[in-house]
Amino acid sequence: MDERRAEPDHNTGVNNSVSLYGEFTVTGNRKVRCAVSLTERELVVQRLTSTPVGRNKAVLSLKDCVGCRAYREDDNADPAANLSAYFYPLKRRWMSSGVSRQRVEQSFRLAALQDPRANLEEAEKWARVVRERSARQQYPRDGVLMSQLSRPCRMMLLVNPQSGKGQALTLYNNHIQRMLNEAGVPHTLVITEHQNHARELVREADLSQWDALVIMSGDGLLFEVINGLLEREDWEDAIRTPLGILPGGSGNALAASIHHYSRSSPVSSEELLLSCGFLLCKGLVSRMDLVSVQLSSGPRLFSFLSLAWGFVADVDIESEKYRHVGAARFTVGTLVRLASLRVYRGRLAYLPAPDQETLRNEVTLHCNNQTLRSRDSVGQNTFHNSCHSNNSLKARRTESTPSRSPRKAPCGPTDSLLPPLDQQLPGDWVLVQEEDFVLMLAMYHSHLAEDLLAAPGAAPDDGVIHLFYVRAGISRAALLKLFLAMEKGEHLGTNCQHLVYVKVRALRLEPFSPKGIITLDGEVVEYGPLQAEVHRGLARLITG
Numbered sequence: 001m002d003e004r005r006a007e008p009d010h011n012t013g014v015n016n017s018v019s020l021y022g023e024f025t026v027t028g029n030r031k032v033r034c035a036v037s038l039t040e041r042e043l044v045v046q047r048l049t050s051t052p053v054g055r056n057k058a059v060l061s062l063k064d065c066v067g068c069r070a071y072r073e074d075d076n077a078d079p080a081a082n083l084s085a086y087f088y089p090l091k092r093r094w095m096s097s098g099v100s101r102q103r104v105e106q107s108f109r110l111a112a113l114q115d116p117r118a119n120l121e122e123a124e125k126w127a128r129v130v131r132e133r134s135a136r137q138q139y140p141r142d143g144v145l146m147s148q149l150s151r152p153c154r155m156m157l158l159v160n161p162q163s164g165k166g167q168a169l170t171l172y173n174n175h176i177q178r179m180l181n182e183a184g185v186p187h188t189l190v191i192t193e194h195q196n197h198a199r200e201l202v203r204e205a206d207l208s209q210w211d212a213l214v215i216m217s218g219d220g221l222l223f224e225v226i227n228g229l230l231e232r233e234d235w236e237d238a239i240r241t242p243l244g245i246l247p248g249g250s251g252n253a254l255a256a257s258i259h260h261y262s263r264s265s266p267v268s269s270e271e272l273l274l275s276c277g278f279l280l281c282k283g284l285v286s287r288m289d290l291v292s293v294q295l296s297s298g299p300r301l302f303s304f305l306s307l308a309w310g311f312v313a314d315v316d317i318e319s320e321k322y323r324h325v326g327a328a329r330f331t332v333g334t335l336v337r338l339a340s341l342r343v344y345r346g347r348l349a350y351l352p353a354p355d356q357e358t359l360r361n362e363v364t365l366h367c368n369n370q371t372l373r374s375r376d377s378v379g380q381n382t383f384h385n386s387c388h389s390n391n392s393l394k395a396r397r398t399e400s401t402p403s404r405s406p407r408k409a410p411c412g413p414t415d416s417l418l419p420p421l422d423q424q425l426p427g428d429w430v431l432v433q434e435e436d437f438v439l440m441l442a443m444y445h446s447h448l449a450e451d452l453l454a455a456p457g458a459a460p461d462d463g464v465i466h467l468f469y470v471r472a473g474i475s476r477a478a479l480l481k482l483f484l485a486m487e488k489g490e491h492l493g494t495n496c497q498h499l500v501y502v503k504v505r506a507l508r509l510e511p512f513s514p515k516g517i518i519t520l521d522g523e524v525v526e527y528g529p530l531q532a533e534v535h536r537g538l539a540r541l542i543t544g
């Protein structure tokens with residue numbers, strides 16, 4: 001190994017020094033000799049044995065490296081050591097304009113010396129420097145980055161064998177097991193046996209044994225894990241356990257969101273899995289908002305992704321029967337439900353998020369003047385009374401702590417914005433005037449499904465519920481157009497008069513019809529009145 005002088009990087013002008021250099025043969029083919037150099041940012045492999053043009057040199061970015069290891073074959077007669085580095089660079093897909101991650105392994109045989117231990121030490125030195133440098137090379141992110149998972153990271157990987165097309169275990173065996181081994185992540189595989197198995201498990205687990213809890217399923221299994229963590233006495237520490245997700249289900253919205261946050265072009269299925277696996281190996285941890293949801297009976301639930309009522313909730317649940325088609329189940333379900341499009345009656349109110357200052361002032365003005373206009377109307381009964389006359393002054397800026405005592409739940413953070421569900425809302429809430437809806441969808445991540453970019457502006461810890469509702473009266477064609485535009489996150493630009501988007505901190509929904517479907521993170525919950533409040537950055541999410 002040579003220690004070489006610094007050379008300027010011609011592309012960036014940054015000092016990208018060649019500091020390790022060696023000449024090795026390729027593992028498995030001693031006829032192929034390579035000159036290998038390692039800079040601060042790249043591994044450069046130059047074949048010294050001639051090969052067809054264009055394939056003589058490989059430049060691999062350490063950003064794309066998940067791991068590197070040194071080892072010796074069992075063959076004692078051979079003094080050589082091996083060095084393997086594993087990369088998942090973005091490559092152009094065959095017959096398509098998109099890019100996705102594809103595995104590239106570089107393995108070399110180091111046999112410069114007669115002493116097997118000396119060769120192994122040399123290989124280990126390379127492996128260590130490759131790992132250190134790739135850990136330093138992270139993709140730039142917005143300011144949500146918190147920390148990096150420690151190495152070695154003890155990971156519990158929960159797999160739901162029933163999720164999606166029932167392929168999660170196969171996907172684990174085909175891709176993830178190898179990738180985690182390459183990244184040097186020892187993990188314990190837990191195969192769930194029934195619904196709520198994961199929830200019970202994390203509720204009782206000794207969390208000091210785990211650095212991360214990762215689920216491989218759809219969003220439903222993470223919903224179990226998060227609620228299990230928040231049911232613990234030590235919920236405050238427990239919910240800070242880094243959580244990861246690998247898409248193995250049919251509803252892989254969080255996985256698609258994490259991929260989206262990494263600023264990569266959209267992918268699906270196994271390409272999404274490779275991307276999320278790669279980001280998981282990178283092990284960067286961000287904060288994640290959770291939304292606490294109070295239902296009229298039963299304990300509070302915590303949601304990390306979405307709250308839906310109307311069209312979206314119906315499609316999610318009705319499409320369970322098309323589970324065998326994987327993520328396409330939502331497309332099929334959407335078309336079926338469009339054919340029997342209906343109106344959902346109920347009342348919706350929300351507390352605008354702080355950056356909607358203008359809206360808030362407008363509400364206050366309306367309250368004071370007792371005027372009725374558009375969606376910030378005065379409530380018509382005791383359920384909401386958005387701007388009731390006796391609190392019209394208070395309504396001016398009820399940013400302060402609410403006067404009512406918040407419902408104290410046994411575990412999890414206190415909901416400071418929500419009065420009891422059967423009491424009227426304070427004056428700074430906005431009551432939606434319409435009572436006829438086609439859908440209500442509250443999102444806290446960017447994606448509703450692998451191919452539905454519902455809230456393009458959402459970030460994992462923005463402290464905001466992205467509330468969408470579609471008013472009744474929309475035509476089937478216009479609704480279909482909205483969902484088609486949503487594939488690219490362009491629905492807000494369609495100027496659909498029936499679609500309303502508002503950023504909120506809390507909301508209350510009271511459906512009128514006695515029966516119906518409400519979903520949290522794609523899971524059916526008790527149908528009836530509910531209210532929800534966002535808790536900023538409560539959980540930790542491995543976003544890579």
Ligand code: ADP
Nearest residue numbers: 160163164192193194217218220221249250251
């Ligand atoms: P999908 O995206 O395919 O719906 P989910 O992860 O959402 O996958 O899981 C679907 C449901 O299966 C969830 O309600 C989850 O709680 C439940 N579940 C988890 N493990 C099992 C199991 N071993 N058998 C049956 N259901 C399970």
Ligand code: MG
Nearest residue numbers: 218220251522
């Ligand atoms: Mg699901």
